[in-house]
Amino acid sequence: MITADDTTLAARPEQFELAAGPQARLFRLMAVADAILFAGVAIAALTVWQERALGIAAAVLVVVAPVTLLWVAGRVRAWRLRDGRPLANRVVPIAADPDETFERLATGDPAIYTPIQLGSNRLGPSVRTFSDLERRVTYVVVTRSGSGSTLDASPILELHGEQHDALLAALARGLGRAAD
Numbered sequence: 001m002i003t004a005d006d007t008t009l010a011a012r013p014e015q016f017e018l019a020a021g022p023q024a025r026l027f028r029l030m031a032v033a034d035a036i037l038f039a040g041v042a043i044a045a046l047t048v049w050q051e052r053a054l055g056i057a058a059a060v061l062v063v064v065a066p067v068t069l070l071w072v073a074g075r076v077r078a079w080r081l082r083d084g085r086p087l088a089n090r091v092v093p094i095a096a097d098p099d100e101t102f103e104r105l106a107t108g109d110p111a112i113y114t115p116i117q118l119g120s121n122r123l124g125p126s127v128r129t130f131s132d133l134e135r136r137v138t139y140v141v142v143t144r145s146g147s148g149s150t151l152d153a154s155p156i157l158e159l160h161g162e163q164h165d166a167l168l169a170a171l172a173r174g175l176g177r178a179a180d
Helices: 022-048 052-075 098-106 161-173
Strands: 016-020 077-081 088-093 126-132 137-145 157-160
Touching (some): 098 157, 126 161, 137 161
Antiparallel strands (some): 016 077, 088 126, 126 137, 137 157
């Protein structure tokens, strides 16, 4: 999982920024809708239906549901370029040696860097990609261990043009499979 406190892209604040993710707007909208819905149910239950228990439960939910959804909205963050363009990101757990994987990826040649022995532990070593699809650039980080502020990661590789396209094709095919 790519977390908000990853130190990899944070090391380049002039280039990358952490902003509210696209899902945050949906959570804020759901919070407003929940407040209106539960307020209506509470009023109807207490006045029209004469259901005191339901009215009290709905009144509690008028506060609890929106606050919870707004809290979630505040936690949904995504990395983007400083100019506001989004980055498509992906995490691929690996079982291969992270330093060797970094060296192979640094060549930019899928014939050299694939296949990579894949792993299953998302908190272990991984290849993380952040792609600017519009400009055909992918930023690649190979993590060794940890997450968040304790992340032990490689420097950021930048793959441009054909190297970017080749990496996206390798990700679509699966990094564990050799290049065609």
